[in-house]
Amino acid sequence: MKAIKKDYYTEIKKSFSRFVSILLIVALGVAFYAGIRSTEPDMRLTGDKLYDESNLLDLKVISTMGLSQSDVEAINNLENIEKAIGSYSADVIAQTGKNNSVLRFMSLLDGVNVVTMTDGNQPVNITECIVDETFMENEKLSIGDTITVKGAGQAEVTDLLKETEYKIVGTFTTTQYMSSSSKGTSSVGNGKIEGLVIVKEEAFAIDVFTEIYAVVKDAKELICYDDDYHNKIEEAKKMIEDTIMDGCILAKYDELYGSATEIIEGIESNITDTNQIIAKSKKTIKKLNSAITKAEKAKASVEEEIAKSQQKIEMFDAFIAQYSDLGYVPAGILNTYDVSIAQMEREKQQYIEAKEPYEQIVTESETIISQSKDGIIQAKAAITEAERILNDLELGLADANEARDALESPTWYLTDRTHIQTYVEYDLDAERISNIGIVFPVIFFLVATLVSLTTMTRMIAEQRTQIGTLKALGYSKFTIAFKYIKYALSATVTGSVIGIFIGSKLFPVVILNAYQLLYPSLHNVVTPINWEHAVTATVIAIVCVLVATIFASFKTLSSSASDLMRPESPKMGKKILLERIPFVWKHLNFNAKSTIRNLVRYKKRFFMTLFGVSGCMALIVVGFGLKDSTSEIVNMQYGQLHTYDAAIEFNLSSNIKRMEEVNDFLDNDERVSDYLRINESTVEVSSGSRKVSGTAIVPVDETKISDYIVLRENSSKEAISIPENEIVVSEKLAKLLNVKVGDAIQVSIGETDKREIKIGAITENYVFHYIYLSPQLYQQVFNKEPSYNKILLRTNPDKDVDTAAFTDELLNLKAINSVSFIQTLQDKFQDLLRSIDIIVMVLVVSAGALAFIVLYNLNNINITERKRELATLKVLGFYNKEVTGYIYRENIIITILGLVIGCGLGAVLHQFVIRTAEVDIIMFSRQIFPVSYLYSALITIVFSILINITMYFKLKKINMAESIKTID
Numbered sequence: 001m002k003a004i005k006k007d008y009y010t011e012i013k014k015s016f017s018r019f020v021s022i023l024l025i026v027a028l029g030v031a032f033y034a035g036i037r038s039t040e041p042d043m044r045l046t047g048d049k050l051y052d053e054s055n056l057l058d059l060k061v062i063s064t065m066g067l068s069q070s071d072v073e074a075i076n077n078l079e080n081i082e083k084a085i086g087s088y089s090a091d092v093i094a095q096t097g098k099n100n101s102v103l104r105f106m107s108l109l110d111g112v113n114v115v116t117m118t119d120g121n122q123p124v125n126i127t128e129c130i131v132d133e134t135f136m137e138n139e140k141l142s143i144g145d146t147i148t149v150k151g152a153g154q155a156e157v158t159d160l161l162k163e164t165e166y167k168i169v170g171t172f173t174t175t176q177y178m179s180s181s182s183k184g185t186s187s188v189g190n191g192k193i194e195g196l197v198i199v200k201e202e203a204f205a206i207d208v209f210t211e212i213y214a215v216v217k218d219a220k221e222l223i224c225y226d227d228d229y230h231n232k233i234e235e236a237k238k239m240i241e242d243t244i245m246d247g248c249i250l251a252k253y254d255e256l257y258g259s260a261t262e263i264i265e266g267i268e269s270n271i272t273d274t275n276q277i278i279a280k281s282k283k284t285i286k287k288l289n290s291a292i293t294k295a296e297k298a299k300a301s302v303e304e305e306i307a308k309s310q311q312k313i314e315m316f317d318a319f320i321a322q323y324s325d326l327g328y329v330p331a332g333i334l335n336t337y338d339v340s341i342a343q344m345e346r347e348k349q350q351y352i353e354a355k356e357p358y359e360q361i362v363t364e365s366e367t368i369i370s371q372s373k374d375g376i377i378q379a380k381a382a383i384t385e386a387e388r389i390l391n392d393l394e395l396g397l398a399d400a401n402e403a404r405d406a407l408e409s410p411t412w413y414l415t416d417r418t419h420i421q422t423y424v425e426y427d428l429d430a431e432r433i434s435n436i437g438i439v440f441p442v443i444f445f446l447v448a449t450l451v452s453l454t455t456m457t458r459m460i461a462e463q464r465t466q467i468g469t470l471k472a473l474g475y476s477k478f479t480i481a482f483k484y485i486k487y488a489l490s491a492t493v494t495g496s497v498i499g500i501f502i503g504s505k506l507f508p509v510v511i512l513n514a515y516q517l518l519y520p521s522l523h524n525v526v527t528p529i530n531w532e533h534a535v536t537a538t539v540i541a542i543v544c545v546l547v548a549t550i551f552a553s554f555k556t557l558s559s560s561a562s563d564l565m566r567p568e569s570p571k572m573g574k575k576i577l578l579e580r581i582p583f584v585w586k587h588l589n590f591n592a593k594s595t596i597r598n599l600v601r602y603k604k605r606f607f608m609t610l611f612g613v614s615g616c617m618a619l620i621v622v623g624f625g626l627k628d629s630t631s632e633i634v635n636m637q638y639g640q641l642h643t644y645d646a647a648i649e650f651n652l653s654s655n656i657k658r659m660e661e662v663n664d665f666l667d668n669d670e671r672v673s674d675y676l677r678i679n680e681s682t683v684e685v686s687s688g689s690r691k692v693s694g695t696a697i698v699p700v701d702e703t704k705i706s707d708y709i710v711l712r713e714n715s716s717k718e719a720i721s722i723p724e725n726e727i728v729v730s731e732k733l734a735k736l737l738n739v740k741v742g743d744a745i746q747v748s749i750g751e752t753d754k755r756e757i758k759i760g761a762i763t764e765n766y767v768f769h770y771i772y773l774s775p776q777l778y779q780q781v782f783n784k785e786p787s788y789n790k791i792l793l794r795t796n797p798d799k800d801v802d803t804a805a806f807t808d809e810l811l812n813l814k815a816i817n818s819v820s821f822i823q824t825l826q827d828k829f830q831d832l833l834r835s836i837d838i839i840v841m842v843l844v845v846s847a848g849a850l851a852f853i854v855l856y857n858l859n860n861i862n863i864t865e866r867k868r869e870l871a872t873l874k875v876l877g878f879y880n881k882e883v884t885g886y887i888y889r890e891n892i893i894i895t896i897l898g899l900v901i902g903c904g905l906g907a908v909l910h911q912f913v914i915r916t917a918e919v920d921i922i923m924f925s926r927q928i929f930p931v932s933y934l935y936s937a938l939i940t941i942v943f944s945i946l947i948n949i950t951m952y953f954k955l956k957k958i959n960m961a962e963s964i965k966t967i968d
Helices: 002-014 016-053 069-076 133-139 227-323 341-406 421-462 464-472 477-515 531-557 561-565 590-601 603-641 656-668 702-707 731-737 775-782 803-811 822-865 867-875 880-917 930-956 960-964
Strands: 059-063 081-087 089-096 099-107 116-120 128-132 146-151 165-173 195-199 211-216 412-416 646-650 672-687 690-699 727-730 744-749 753-763 770-772 790-795 816-821
Touching (some): 002 016, 016 421, 016 531, 016 822, 059 069, 059 227, 069 081, 069 211, 069 227, 099 146, 128 133, 133 165, 133 195, 227 341, 227 412, 421 464, 421 477, 421 531, 421 603, 421 822, 464 561, 477 531, 477 822, 590 880, 603 880, 603 930, 646 656, 656 790, 672 702, 690 702, 690 775, 727 731, 753 775, 803 816, 816 822, 822 880, 822 930, 880 930
Parallel strands (some): 099 195, 128 165
Antiparallel strands (some): 059 211, 059 412, 081 211, 089 099, 089 146, 116 165, 128 195, 146 165, 646 790, 646 816, 672 690, 672 790, 727 770, 744 753
C-alpha cells in the first residue's frame, strides 16, 4: 500500500493537466449548481435584510372612507403590533420642466417605510419635497428644480395638497417601490405612476389618513419569503380582523352618520332661516304697501285743500288787482264780501300761510311713497334670492338625505407585502433563477461524468502494463482501482470545494449586481454558503465521477495480468461505408479520406467531442430562446390578442343619469372608434384539488368580443366563438387545472356562488388567466344578470389621441372610477421580463466556459493519444500547418455536426426549460427566432476556434523522436 500511495502522488504530479481538467469540469458543475441554486435564497436574504433595515410595512390598511388617528391607536394597542402609523398619499399630474407626469405624493414617515437618501436633505417645510432617484435621472432633474402640480383626476388638487409648487431638495430610494421602471398603476393620467415624491405630512389637505402601515412584532427575526413569516403575518391580520376591525368600522360609520346628520340638520336650519327671511320680507312688503296707501290718501286730501287755498288766493289776487283803486270790494259783486282791499289781502295772506304746511305734508308723503317702493323692490329681491337659496338647500337636503340613507359601513382592506408589486416581482425573479438552477446543472454534471469517463479511461489505458504488473505481484483489484478512485476523488473533492466557494460567492453577486439595473435599492448583497446545495452538488459530482472511474477501472481490471502486460491489440481495420461507394470514395483526396477514417476510427472521442460541441450549442440556444420566448409574449398578448386600446371601470353605484353621461361622451367623441361593455369579476376556478384564481369576462354582446379580444386556438390559430352554454378558458389555466375541452370545472364568484360549467374551447393566452361566458350562460348559471362594470374601448386610428388629456376628461365623469390604457400594461410586463436578459447572460457565459473546458480537455486527450501518429506525420515531411490541418479538419467536421445536433437538442431542451421556468400567471411563447440559432452557432464557433488556436501551439511542441519511441 505504501508503494501504491507513493505512485498516487507521482501520478498527480506527472499528469497534473489531466488532474486539473477533472478538477475544473467538476468545479464548474458544482459552481454552477451551488451558485445558481444559492442565488434564490441569497436574493431573498438580501431582500429581507433591506426590508428589515428600512422597516418596510408588514401590513397595510386602507378604507373606502378614510382612516382616523383612533384607528391608528387601536392597531398600535394590539400586542402583536410593534408600530402602526397613519400616512397620506395622492396621485396627481405634475409638470417637471416641459413634461407632464403622473406622480405619487406620499407623506414622510417616521420609523416605517424608511427611505434611503441618496443626495440632498429631507424636506423641512410644506413647499419642499424629495423625489425618487430613478425619476430624477429619467427626467434629467436636479436638486433645486421645481415640480408644479397641475391636476388630479376627479379630485381638485387643492383638496389633496395645500401647495401647487414644490422645490426638490433631495433624492431617495425606497424598498416599497424597488423597481426602477415600475411604480404601480393609477387612475390618474395615463394610468402609469412615473415617479414618487415625498413631502411633509402637513403639506396634505386631506383630513383623513389614506392608509395605515403596521410593522408586526418579531417579524424581523424571520425571512420574509418563508412560511413562518407568512404565518406570523396571518396571525396579526386575524388579530386585527377579530378584535378591532368591526369596532373601528362601526365607529367610523357612526362618525360618518353623525356628520351626515349634522350636515342635514345644518341644511334644515338654513332652510328654516331662509323661510323666515322670505316671510319677514313679505311682511315688510305688506307693511310698505300699507304705508304707501296711507301716504297717497294723505297726499290726495292735502292736495285738495291746497287746490282750494290756491283758488281763494287767485280769486283774492283778481279782486285786489281790479278794485285796488276803490280800496274795497263791493258787496254786490262779492256776496259774501263787503270788505276793504286791505282786509282781503290779510285773508289772502292767511290762505298763503295755511298752504305751506299742506305742501310739506305732500312732500313728506311723496318721500314715504318713494322709500316704500324702494323697500318693496329690495324685499322682493331678497325674496327671489332667498327662494333660490331655498331651492338649492332643498336639493342639497334631498342629496344629503339620500347620501345618509345610502350610507354603508366602510370597508377595510387589510393587505400584506404580497400586494406590493415590486416585492412580488423580486420574488418571481428569484423563483425564475431557481427554476433555471434545476435544469442546467444536470447537463453540467452529465458532461462532467462523460469527461471523467474519457479521461480516466485514457489514463487507465496508458497504464495498462503497470496494472498488469501490479496484478501479477498479487495486488487485489480493489487496491489497484483505489489509486484511480482516489485520484478521481481528490480531483472531484478539490474541484467541489473550489466550485462551492466560487459558485456561492460569484454567481449570486454577479446576478444580483446585474439585477441592480432593475432594483436600484438592491445593495449589500448577502451571500452565505448554502450548505444544503453545496453538499448536494458535491455528492452528485462525487457519484458521477466515481461511477465513471469505477466503470473504467474494473473494465480493465477484469482482464488477466498477462493480457494487461502486453500492449493492447490494435483494432482490426474495416472498410467504412463510403469506401463501399466507389464513385464517391475515388473522388476524395488523401486529406479527406484520412479525416473520414480518423473520425470513424476514434468513435468514442468523436461522440464525446460531438456531445461537447452540441451541448454548448444547445445551452446557448436555450439562453437566447428564453429571451425570444419572453420578449414576444407581451406583444402577442397586447398586440395580437387584446386589441382594445383602453379599459374603463365604472362605479356601479352611479345613477342612470351619470351612466348616460358616459354613453353620450363616448358616442359623440371623435377620438372613440367603438366600445363594448363587459362584466369583469375575479373568480376561483377549480378542478379536483387544483384551484386557480382568474378573471371572468362576460361581454354584453358575445358576437363583438373578437373586435376587442381575439379568441383563437394556439396551434391552428383558428378563431373561437363563445358558446352559448359552455365557457372558453385560457390555455395556461387549462394546463394548471389539467383539463381539456369537454371537461367540467367549478367556477366560484364569491364564497357561495360555486357552479360547475363545461369547457367548450381553450384559447391562446399568455398573461393572467381568463374565462369567457355568454350573458345567457352567466344568468343561467348564477341566477342573476351580469352587471356590466367595465368598457373596452378602441380609439380612432385617424386621430392623434393624447392619452393623459383623454384620461382626465373621462375621469371628470363621475360614473368612471379608473381608466387604464393597454400600453401601460404592455410597458409594465416588458419591464417585468427584462430580468430574463440577466439569465441569458449567465447561461451564455456558463455554456461558453463549459464548452471551453470540455473541448480543450477532449482535444488535449486527442493529441495525447495520437502523439505517435502526429510525430510520424512530421517525420514523413508534414509541416506544422499541415499537421494542424490534419487535426483541424476533424474538429471542423465535428463542430458543424455539433451545431446541427445542438440546434435540435437546444430546441428540445428549450421546451423543457420554458415549462419549468415560467410562473403561474404567465405562459411563455414556445418559439425560437432563426437569428438566435445564428448567434448561438457563431458563439460556439468562436469558442471552437479559440481552442484550436490553443491546440496549435501544443501540436508544434510535439517531439518527433520522443513520440515515435516504441512502448515495448
